[in-house]
Amino acid sequence: MSTRRWPYxxxxxxxxxxxxxxxxxxxxxxxxxxxxxxxxHLTRLRATNAGHVHTGDxxxxxxxxxxxxxxxxVSWRTALKAAEPGKPYAEAVGNHDLGRYIDGxxxxxxxxxxxxxxxxxxxxxxxxxxxxxxxxxxxxxxPWPDNSQSVLTAATLSWLDAQLTAAGSTxxxxxxxxxxxxxxxxxxxxxxxxxxxSLDAVLGAHDNVIGWLSGHLHSPVTDxxxxxxxxxxGKRLFTVNGPxxxxxxxxxxxxxxxxxxxxxxxxxxxYLGDAVDVRWLDHNRWQWANDSSGGHYRHTLLRx
Numbered sequence: 001m002s003t004r005r006w007p008y009x010x011x012x013x014x015x016x017x018x019x020x021x022x023x024x025x026x027x028x029x030x031x032x033x034x035x036x037x038x039x040x041h042l043t044r045l046r047a048t049n050a051g052h053v054h055t056g057d058x059x060x061x062x063x064x065x066x067x068x069x070x071x072x073x074v075s076w077r078t079a080l081k082a083a084e085p086g087k088p089y090a091e092a093v094g095n096h097d098l099g100r101y102i103d104g105x106x107x108x109x110x111x112x113x114x115x116x117x118x119x120x121x122x123x124x125x126x127x128x129x130x131x132x133x134x135x136x137x138x139x140x141x142x143p144w145p146d147n148s149q150s151v152l153t154a155a156t157l158s159w160l161d162a163q164l165t166a167a168g169s170t171x172x173x174x175x176x177x178x179x180x181x182x183x184x185x186x187x188x189x190x191x192x193x194x195x196x197x198s199l200d201a202v203l204g205a206h207d208n209v210i211g212w213l214s215g216h217l218h219s220p221v222t223d224x225x226x227x228x229x230x231x232x233x234g235k236r237l238f239t240v241n242g243p244x245x246x247x248x249x250x251x252x253x254x255x256x257x258x259x260x261x262x263x264x265x266x267x268x269x270x271y272l273g274d275a276v277d278v279r280w281l282d283h284n285r286w287q288w289a290n291d292s293s294g295g296h297y298r299h300t301l302l303r304x
Contacts, residue, residue: 007288007297009048009279014272015130017173018042018049021215021266022244024096025076026069027060027258032076034264035246038283039076042266043083045281049268050130051087052080055215055242056094056138056177058118062101066109070117090127091120093138094177094216095150110141124156126163132210132271133172135163148190150178157202164206171210171271174203179214182230183239191217204233210271211238218244218251221265221280221291227299236303238276242267245283265289274303 009016023035042052059069081089097114100107111123123138137160139150152160164172178193182200193199193214203209219226219241226241243265244250249258264284270277278299280289288297 007279009268009270009277011048011050014270014277015132015171016049016268016270017129017132017134018045018052019055019213019240019242019267019269020052020245021055021177021242022057022094022218023054023073023076023246024057024060024244025072025246027062027246027249030259031060031246032072034284035076037286038245038264038266039080039083041281041283041286042080044286046084046087050132051089051127051134053090053092053127053129053134053136053173053175053213055092055136055175055213057096057215058091058094059097061096061099061107066100066107066117074118088127088129088134090125090129090134090136090175091118092136092175092177093120093123093142095142095148098142108141108143111138112140124159126167131171133167133170134175134213135160135172136175138176149194150176151194152176152199154198157198161202161205164202164208167208169208172206172208173210173213173271175213177214177216179216179241180212180230180232180237180239182232182237183212183214183228183241184217184225187217200233203237204235207235209235209237211240211276213240213242213269215242215244217241218249220250220252220263221289226291227276227278227301229301229303238271238301238303240267240269240276240278243280243289263289276301
C-alpha cells in the first residue's frame, strides 16, 4: 500500500481558492500559447477550488496595443468561466493593466478606463468563494515613473473598512497586486502596498481578516518569502505572494531566455483556520511545482 500523501486539496477540510497573477497577455508571442495551457489545466482541475482570484497584470501592455492585450485576456477569461459555469472569479488591477512602460514614454490609463475595457464592474469588489470572501482593492491610477507606487485612496480604505464590518464573522482574504510591507520589509515603497500605516490600521481593526493575496514581484515558488505569517497592527495574518503565470518571467532570467527558462505557475490556497496550505501548480507540465522546502508540492503555514 502506498503511503504517499494525496496531493489534491480535500474540499471537505477548509476552503481552497485558486490564486493566479501576472499573466501578462501579449508579453511575447509564446505567452498567450502558454496561457492557453494554463486555462486547459485549470479546467481539468476545476473540482479542486471554490473560485479564482487574479491579482493583477492581466496584460503586458508593452509591445502591442492595450486593446489587443485586453481582448486576448477577456477571451481567455470568457473561455475559462464558460468551462466552470457559476464559479466565482475576482480581479485586482495591476500596474501593467494601467500603464505601458517603454522608452520612457508610458501610455497610462485610469482604473475606471481599465474597468470599462475588460468588463470589470469595479476595482474594489467582494466575492464569496465557499466559506470565505475575497475582497479586491486597487488604486485609482498607477503613475510612472514619477510615482511608481500603488496607493489606495482614503475612499477605498473607508470602503474596505465597511465591507469587513459587513462581512461579520466570515473569514476574508484581501487581494491586491502589491504585497504588504510586513511580508517584504526590505522592498522599496514602490513595490509594496501604500499607504502602509492607514492600511494596517484597517486590517488590524477586523478579526475576520485572514490575510493578503498579491503578485507584482514575480518571485519563483522556490522563494521562501512567498508564503508568510506576519503581524499587522498586532494581528497575525497570512500572506501569499503568487508566482507569475504565462508572461511573468522571474527577475533572474534574461528577457531573451524567458521562453526557455521561466515557469508558468499559480497557486491553490487552502484556508484551514489556524493554518493555510499552499500548493504550487506547474501549468506547462500539468503537474505540481516543487517549492524550496525539500522539494515539496505543498507549503503548510501555521498562524502562530
